[in-house]
Structure formats: structure tokens, C-alpha cells
Amino acid sequence: MSQLEFEKPILELEAKISELRHVSSDSEVNIGDEIKRMQDKANRLLQQAYTKLTPAQKVQVARHQERPHMKDYLELLIGDFEPLAGDRNFAEDNALIGGIGRFKGRACVIMGHEKGNDTETRLHHNFGMARPEGYRKAQRLMKMASQFQLPVLTFVDTAGAYPGMGAEERGQSEAIAKSIEQCLRTDVPIISTIVGEGGSGGAIAIAVADKVYMLEHSIYSVISPEGCASILWRSGDYSEEAATALKLTAQDLYQMKLIDGIISEPMGGAHRHREETVKNVGQQVEAALKALTPWDGQQLIKARREKYIACGRNL
Amino acid sequence: MNWLTDYIRPRIRSIVGDQKEVPDNLWTKCPSCEGMLFHRDLKDNLNVCYHCNHHLRITVKERLGYMFDEGKYETVPLPKVPFDPLKFKDRKKYADRLKDSQSKTGLKDAITVAKGTIGGQKAVIAAFNFSFMGGSMGAAVGEGIVLAAEQAVKDKAALICIPSSGGARMQEGMLSLIQMPRSIIAVEMVKDAKLPYIVLLTDPTTGGVSASFAMVGDIHLAEPGSTIGFAGRRVIEETVRETLPDDFQTAEYLLEHGMVDQVVNRKDLRDIIGRMLSMLMDPENKNVKKKANGKAAA
Numbered sequence: 119m120s121q122l123e124f125e126k127p128i129l130e131l132e133a134k135i136s137e138l139r140h141v142s143s144d145s146e147v148n149i150g151d152e153i154k155r156m157q158d159k160a161n162r163l164l165q166q167a168y169t170k171l172t173p174a175q176k177v178q179v180a181r182h183q184e185r186p187h188m189k190d191y192l193e194l195l196i197g198d199f200e201p202l203a204g205d206r207n208f209a210e211d212n213a214l215i216g217g218i219g220r221f222k223g224r225a226c227v228i229m230g231h232e233k234g235n236d237t238e239t240r241l242h243h244n245f246g247m248a249r250p251e252g253y254r255k256a257q258r259l260m261k262m263a264s265q266f267q268l269p270v271l272t273f274v275d276t277a278g279a280y281p282g283m284g285a286e287e288r289g290q291s292e293a294i295a296k297s298i299e300q301c302l303r304t305d306v307p308i309i310s311t312i313v314g315e316g317g318s319g320g321a322i323a324i325a326v327a328d329k330v331y332m333l334e335h336s337i338y339s340v341i342s343p344e345g346c347a348s349i350l351w352r353s354g355d356y357s358e359e360a361a362t363a364l365k366l367t368a369q370d371l372y373q374m375k376l377i378d379g380i381i382s383e384p385m386g387g388a389h390r391h392r393e394e395t396v397k398n399v400g401q402q403v404e405a406a407l408k409a410l411t412p413w414d415g416q417q418l419i420k421a422r423r424e425k426y427i428a429c430g431r432n433l
Numbered sequence: 434m435n436w437l438t439d440y441i442r443p444r445i446r447s448i449v450g451d452q453k454e455v456p457d458n459l460w461t462k463c464p465s466c467e468g469m470l471f472h473r474d475l476k477d478n479l480n481v482c483y484h485c486n487h488h489l490r491i492t493v494k495e496r497l498g499y500m501f502d503e504g505k506y507e508t509v510p511l512p513k514v515p516f517d518p519l520k521f522k523d524r525k526k527y528a529d530r531l532k533d534s535q536s537k538t539g540l541k542d543a544i545t546v547a548k549g550t551i552g553g554q555k556a557v558i559a560a561f562n563f564s565f566m567g568g569s570m571g572a573a574v575g576e577g578i579v580l581a582a583e584q585a586v587k588d589k590a591a592l593i594c595i596p597s598s599g600g601a602r603m604q605e606g607m608l609s610l611i612q613m614p615r616s617i618i619a620v621e622m623v624k625d626a627k628l629p630y631i632v633l634l635t636d637p638t639t640g641g642v643s644a645s646f647a648m649v650g651d652i653h654l655a656e657p658g659s660t661i662g663f664a665g666r667r668v669i670e671e672t673v674r675e676t677l678p679d680d681f682q683t684a685e686y687l688l689e690h691g692m693v694d695q696v697v698n699r700k701d702l703r704d705i706i707g708r709m710l711s712m713l714m715d716p717e718n719k720n721v722k723k724k725a726n727g728k729a730a731a
Contacts, residue, residue, distance in 0.1 A: 279644075281664030281672050286682060289692050290663040295648035298614050302621060318601075318610060319644045319663070326614045340601045340610040340641070350523035350603065364606045365519050374518070376607050423618045427579065430572050430608045433515040 122178050124167060131160045164386045171335060174358040176367050177343055179335040180314050181277075184389035186396050188215060188232040188273050191313070194396040195403075196221055196228055202262075205254035208288060213244040213280070214252030214324070216259050221271060222404050227263035229256055229324060230273030233314075247280035248320060250293035256324050257300040260308075264415075269307040269407055272324045277342065279320030294323040301326035302422060305415025309406050311381070311399055312336045312368075313388075328422055329406040330376075332368035333399065334383040339366035376429060378406075463487055465658070479699045488656045488699055490636060492538075493545040493562040496595060500558055500703060506549035509557075509584055511541055514572040519606050527604035534565045543568045543598070544577035548584060552707015554714050555590035557581050561597040563637075568598030570642050571605040575612030578646060582619035591629040591710050592620070596647045600640020609641070616646035624651075629713040631706060634661050634684065634693065652709060653693040654702070655684035661692075 121129060135156050138149060171179065179185075192199050199219035203210040216229030233246035263270045279290055301308060301324065308327035316325065316338030332338060341349075343361035348354045365371070368380045381402045384391035410418070461470045465487035475482075479499055480489045491499075498504040521527040535541060543565035548557045559581035561568040578594065585592040601609040623630045632650035634643075636659035644663055655661060662682035670677060680686045684696045697705055711720070 279663065281668045283669060283673055283675075283677060283681070286662050286664065286669065287690055289648075289690065291643035291661075292648040292692055294644040294663070295613075295617065295646070298617050298645065299621070299649050302614065302618060319613065319641055322610055322613055323644075338607060340606055341603050346603050352524075356523075360523070363519065363521050363523065364603070366606065371607055374608070376611060423621070426611065426614050426618055429611045429615065430515065430518070430575075433518045433608075 122175070122182065124175050124178075128160055128163045128167065131156060131163065135160065161385075168335075168386055172358070173337075173361040173364075173367050173370075174343065176335050177337055177357075177361050179387050179389070180337045182387065182389040183233075183235060184392070185314050186388055186392045187235060187314075188230040188275060190392060190396055191230065191273050191399065192219070192228065194393060195400045196226075197223075199228070202259060203255070205251040205258060207251070207254060209249075209251045211244075211249050211252030211255060212242055213246050213248040213276070214256060215243075216255065218268065221269075221407070222400075224407070225266075225268050227259050227268050227270045228273075229259055229270070230313075231276040231320075233275060244280060246276045246315075247278060248276065248323075249280050249282065249285045250288045250290050253279075253290075253293035253297040253323050256297050260300045260304045263306050264304050267306055267415075269309065269410070270304060270327075271403060271407075272308065272310040272327065274310060274312045274316050274321045274325050274338075275314035276317045276320045277315055278317035279323070294319045297323040298326050302426075303419065305419055307407060307410040307413055307418060308422075309403050309410075311403065312338050312377075313399065317342060326422070326426070328410055328418060328425075329378045331379045331381050331399075331402055331406070332371065332377050333381050333388060333395065334368055335387055336368055337366045338368070338371055338377070339364050374430070374433060461489075464489070481699050486657060486698070488636065488658055490563050490597065492564070493540070493560045496560050497545070497547050497549075497558060499699065500560075500593070500595075500706070501547070501549035501551060501556070502553065502703070502707075506547040506558075509546040509548060509580060511544070511546065511573060512576050512580060514542075514576050517604075518572070518608060519604065521604040521606070523604075530566065530604070538562060538565050540565055542573035542577070543570070544574045546577050546581045546584065548588065548590065551591075551593075551703060552711055553720055554707065554710035555588055556593055556706075556710065557585040557588065557590050558593045558595060560595040561635075561642075563597040566602065568596070568642075569600060569602035569609070570598060570612050570616075571602035571609045572612065574598075574602075575615045578612075578616045579619045582622045585623050585628055586626045589626070589628065591631065591714060592623045593631045593633060593706065594646055594650075595633045595635055596638045596642050597635045598638060598640075598642040600642050613641050613645035617649060620646050620649055629710060631709065633702065633706075634687075635659050637661070639663065639665065639682075648692075651713075654695050654697050654705070655687060655693045656699060656702075657684055657696050659684045661687050 196219035201217040231246040232243045234240035234243040310325040310327035310330045312332040343357040346360040347356040371377045384394045388395035463482040466485035468484035480491045517528045631652045634655040638661045687693045
């Protein structure tokens with residue numbers, strides 16, 4: 119997964135350039151012009167690819183393992199972060215992490231899915247697929263946010279809620295439903311950003327917010343294109359068609375007024391420019407938070423409800 | 434079947450008009466125990482197998498008839514919603530699937546909203562029809578739940594949702610996922626008005642439907658044997674690579690795991706819900722006293 123199929127020609131060119139650079143530094147032949155020419159070509163190819171990514175390509179980019187994850191957002195945007203663990207009923211869920219920290223100086227409750235970035239951390243975080251405990255911890259943190267009047271920032275990046283036997287036994291449905299309900303009842307600003315994959319119920323459980331943003335190449339969908347293809351086309355081979363039909367890109371969803379804005383990614387995608395991407399997200403969240411401050415809790419709840427009730431009515 | 438039912442009957446039917454009340458087959462096989470069920474006996478038994486108590490799936494019309502007092506109710510027309518907003522097409526156009534379901538069921542979408550009384554208490558029911566695209570929840574179903582909630586608040590009535598649904602309607606993409614918070618907002622309106630919200634989980638209640646309005650009831654009831662859960666059995670088996678217990682995700686399993694209050698036989702639903710509504714909406718039992726006084730005076 120570290121190499122995207124459609125990026126292959128670009129990656130090959132980049133490899134050649136770095137090889138040439140290596141040669142040029144210890145030889146007397148001046149090949150600087152050649153390197154520059156090739157670099158221009160690589161940039162051009164990258165630009166061409168990224169200005170017209172297909173929905174199926176966006177799915178790949180959104181899932182890229184080098185994309186900034188929850189931990190990067192915490193590290194680069196949040197100061198004094200103190201993780202808070204556990205749902206106080208059954209367990210801690212490392213797929214959905216959260217806590218309190220300072221965003222641009224203001225204390226907030228922050229939570230989001232963490233997928234992990236190598237075998238060990240992926241297993242530790244269960245690939246970002248939360249169990250009921252994760253959603254119950256989310257409820258607990260939102261209640262705390264309300265108690266201390268701290269804004270809530272959520273970062274969504276999950277393939278979906280975990281489909282396991284224990285998760286069902288302990289009420290996955292109820293946990294997600296109650297998490298959505300808690301989002302709707304929380305009387306402080308909630309700002310959600312879909313930073314990678316917004317997978318169905320497991321995503322929307324923490325993404326019912328005053329403002330919902332998506333990164334330019336992130337996706338948000340009722341079902342994965344693979345799942346959709348296997349049900350409606352009766353074959354996983356049609357996942358490209360499904361990705362297009364589902365209208366799961368930030369651009370489609372913004373047009374349908376189902377999200378509030380798109381945060382641009384540097385040329386070549388978030389996985390090439392992690393810090394810059396995180397910075398862009400930070401700027402958008404900061405502006406949104408500023409616009410929502412100071413707040414009247416009851417007014418926020420009312421406006422949030424009205425916003426969702428209006429969704430899809432004028433298409 | 435024989436040439437009589439295959440050939441003659443359809444011909445006669447086309448002459449005398451489509452009489453849907455007459456079943457094609459006088460006998461039905463129970464999908465659970467495979468026992469033979471005579472249609473009239475089955476109907477008298479509320480479409481519950483009288484050999485094994487298997488609760489067969491029923492139409493919305495039958496459901497509403499079983500739920501409301503004396504089977505009397507008034508349907509509330511559904512608001513208009515965008516038709517096939519995504520212009521979705523898989524092997525077949527969504528627009529065609531919708532039209533097929535509409536002509537097959539005679540309904541606009543998978544939900545019907547009706548009002549009446551249960552045990553003398555005012556109630557609005559939002560009931561799903563599984564035969565309409567698997568009872569899947571898209572914009573129309575979401576609007577139906579919002580409408581039912583608004584009607585309940587307006588009439589100071591209880592809201593009763595009766596899902597029978599595979600989950601979100603994929604063909605509406607994110608517009609279907611967004612019905613999860615929308616349906617919960619509807620429930621919030623009923624709760625704000627301090628009116629009871631009862632969910633009757635029927636077969637099946639899964640996916641985005643079970644993970645939204647269906648799991649935030651004041652009271653959760655379920656029909657025996659109904660499949661209720663978030664992820665599909667097959668998906669879970671593929672993920673965990675082990676076989677699941679037979680009773681996994683049944684109403685009885687959910688009762689055992691604390692997710693429903695009671696598993697109730699179809700024939701007892703009206704009485705039990707009536708009693709519950711009476712206690713929740715009329716704690717001092719004024720209605721009964723009023724009726725009794727009225728009778729005494731008359």
C-alpha cells in the first residue's frame with residue numbers, strides 16, 4: 119500500500135532523479151540541467167495526476183499509510199495533551215483515542231481514530247476500527263467537554279466500526295447511536311474533520327458537528343466501495359464503479375451541502391507533505407472555532423439540529 | 434401449483450380485476466420449522482407459525498392493523514423527497530429499482546406513518562416495510578421518521594418506531610448515512626416534549642438503522658427470533674474467522690445482553706404497549722377513571 123498504482127511513473131522518475139543527483143555529486147560532469155528537466159517533468163506528472171484524481175484513486179490516497187494520522191494532529195496542533203482512557207464500563211479502546219489539550223492556547227477535548235503506521239501499532243490500535251468502548255469513551259469525553267465548557271475537536275479516519283463478536287455482544291449499535299445522540303446534545307462547539315477515511319456509522323458516530331470539514335482527498339461514505347460492489351454488483355471487481363457511484367469525495371459532498379468545507383492538500387497529497395497538511399487543517403479549525411466563539415450552548419444545539427434536518431432537502 | 438392456478442386464475446383475475454386479498458396459495462410453509470400453515474389459520478394467528486412460534490415477516494398494513502386499537506388508524510402522507518439524487522446505477526438503475534418497489538408494494542417508500550390509539554393512548558407509528566428494498570433507510574425513510582416525530586409532538590402522542598430493515602440505502606450514498614443523525618434528532622424532539630418513545634425491533638434490524646433511532650428508545654421491545662445487530666453475520670465470520678453461536682444477534686440474545694427490555698409475542702404487543710403507554714402518559718390513571726365515571730353516569 120505504500121506505493122499507489124497510479125503514482126508509479128512519478129515514483130520511478132523521482133527514483134531516477136535521486137540516483138542522478140547521487141552520481142552528479144561525485145562526478146565532474148554537470149548534469150544539473152538534465153536533473154532539472156526531469157524534476158520539472160515529475161512535478162508536471164504529479165500535478166496532472168492530482169488535479170484530476172478519480173474517486174477510486176482518492177480512495178487509495180485517503181487510505182495511504184503515510185498520510186498524517188491522529189497522532190500527527192495531536193503532536194503538531196495540540197499542546198499539553200493529556201490522554202484520557204477508558205469508557206468506565208468495560209475497557210479502553212485504542213482505536214479511538216482522546217483527551218484534553220490546548221489548541222492555539224485554548225483548552226479543548228480532542229478525539230479521533232488512530233489507525234497506526236506499522237504492524238505493531240496497527241494491531242495496538244485495531245486498524246482504527248473502534249469497538250463499543252471507543253464510542254462510549256467518546257460520549258464520556260463529550261459530557262466532560264460540556265461540563266467544563268471546552269470545545270470538542272474530532273478527527274475522523276476509520277474504515278468503520280469493528281465487526282466482531284464481542285463488539286456485537288456489548289452493543290455496537292447502541293454505542294454508535296448514543297454517540298450520535300451525545301454529539302447532538304453537547305452544548306459546546308463541535309468541529310469535525312474527515313482527515314482520511316470516513317467509514318460509515320463508525321465515522322459519523324463522532325462527526326455530527328457544528329462544522330464538518332474534509333481534507334481535499336479524503337473520502338466519506340455509507341459503505342466502502344468494495345462492500346458496495348460485492349453487494350450491488352455481486353463482485354468486488356467493481357469497486358472502481360462503486361467508488362464513482364457512491365459520490366464519496368469531498369468535492370461531491372460539498373456540492374450536496376453535506377459538509378461545510380474542503381481543506382486543501384499540498385500538491386501530491388497529504389502523504390507527501392504531512393506537516394503542511396496538518397497546518398492547513400489547524401488553520402481551518404481555528405477559523406471555525408473563532409467564528410463559533412463565544413457560544414450560547416442552547417443556541418448551538420438548536421442550530422446543529424436545524425442544519426442536519428435541512429440536509430438533503432434542497433437537492 | 435397446477436395449470437388451474439397458473440393459467441386459468443390469472444386469466445380470470447385479469448377479467449374480474451386484481452383481488453389481492455385472495456392468496457395464490459392456500460398453504461404456506463413455515464420458513465423456520467417447514468410445517469404447513471393454512472392461510473386462514475395463519476392469518477388468525479397474526480402470521481405467526483402455530484407449530485413453532487416463528488414470527489413471519491408481515492406487511493406494514495398488517496402490522497398497523499395488529500398494533501392500533503380495533504385495527505383502526507389514519508395514515509399521514511409522506512413529504513416529497515428528491516428522487517434518485519445521486520443518479521445511482523449499479524447493474525440496474527436505482528431509479529428503476531425504486532419504481533419496481535413502488536409498483537410491487539403500492540407504497541412510496543419503505544416507511545409508513547400512521548396515527549391512532551393503543552390501549553386508549555394516542556400514538557404515532559412509523560413502520561418499515563421490508564419488502565420495499567429491504568426496508569433500507571434513505572432520505573424518504575428519514576423524512577418519514579421526522580414527520581412521525583413532529584406529528585407525535587403536535588398530537589401529544591407517543592412515538593413508536595417499528596424497524597424492519599437491512600440498514601442504510603447505499604444507492605443514496607452519504608444522503609442515507611446522514612439519516613442516522615436526522616432520525617435521532619426526530620427522537621430528540623419527542624423526548625424534549627416528554628412523550629414516550631418505544632422501539633419495536635422486528636426482523637431484521639441491522640446496520641445504520643440499528644445504530645441510530647432504533648437504539649435510543651425509552652423502551653426497546655423485540656419480536657421473538659428477530660435478527661438484530663450492527664454488522665452482518667457473514668462480515669463478522671470473515672473478520673474473526675470463527676463460527677458464531679446459533680442464537681447470535683437474535684432478539685433473545687439481545688435480551689440476555691441487556692439491549693432490549695422484553696421479547697414479546699406478536700399477539701401480546703398491543704396489550705403490553707397499551708399498558709406501558711398508559712403508565713407513562715397517564716400515571717394517575719385519569720383516563721380510566723374518566724371512562725368509569727362516564728359509564729356510571731350513563
